[in-house]
Amino acid sequence: MDDTTGFDSTLPASLFGSIIPKLVSVLEHTQRSDGAVSPQAKQALLQATNEFKNTLAQARGYAGSLRGGELNSQEQDELIVMLEKLKDHKRQELLQFAQRVEYLSSVSTQDAVAKIEVDSTASTPS
Structure with a gap:
């Protein structure tokens, strides 16, 4: 069907x-080891491509003809x-995530500072 009104x-x-x-069929035809060198391979790729394009055009036609936007005021309010x-x-989820990231960041910073202090203490001569 070429006409979306039908x-x-x-x-x-x-x-x-x-x-x-x-x-997938089109991609398989393009990825074959023999490629699209032979006339048969070229014809198979052309046929697969045309089938894909025609199916996609039909699907677009159906999707474009869908009715929508017919909510009454109560449904819109809901x-x-x-x-x-x-x-x-x-x-709220984003706020909780930000708080967790902030907490983990501060814990990591404290751990890094403590590790540096331990390293500097260990390397300091007595």
Whole structure:
């Protein structure tokens, strides 16, 4: 299908599931030891590339025709509240991480200072 208006609103999982295997096929053709030297190898690479491009174009068409953005005001408010909670949670995690890094940094500095003091004491003649 070349026209995205004719796409069904449901996504065909098999179409999207075949993108990666077709990309792998193209890569395998390009990585073979004989390369794309022979006419048969060139033809196989061309066919694999065209299949990948066609599948990708179909997938883009389906993805582009998806409906979205149709939340009512209550759903939008719920989404905003959920995202704000997520933001606050991430901010708290970041703060805890920063505190741990600061603590570990200070512990490492104290250990380094103590080691230098021990080294200098050990090397000082009596």
